[in-house]
Amino acid sequence: MNVEEPRVAAPETAxxxxxxxxxSGGECIEVATSTDTVLVRDSKDRTGPFLSIGPEGWAAFVGFAARD
Structure with a gap:
């Protein structure tokens, strides 16, 4: 997982x-995907840093988060 300043960030439509x-909460994230990476950013700070995660790491995170 990497935290990067946007170099060539995904287009806003992605x-x-x-x-x-x-x-109404303060914990919103936004996600953009491509074939080889998943980008995650704070929805309140769209010009700030983002996380770059490989598909396997993202799948593991989502699986972990979905557990009761």
Missing amino acids: WFKSSYSTG
């Missing part, structure tokens, strides 16, 4: 917000 986001 980012989507979590379906669990209510708009």
Whole structure:
């Protein structure tokens, strides 16, 4: 996993917000995907740093987060 300043960030149209986001909380993230990476950023700081995660790492994170 890397934290990077956007060099060539995904276009704004590629980012989507979590379906669990209510708009009233402070913990919203946005995600953009490609074939070889998943980008994650804070929805309140769209010009700030983002995480770059490989597909396997993202799948492991989502699986972990989905457990009860």
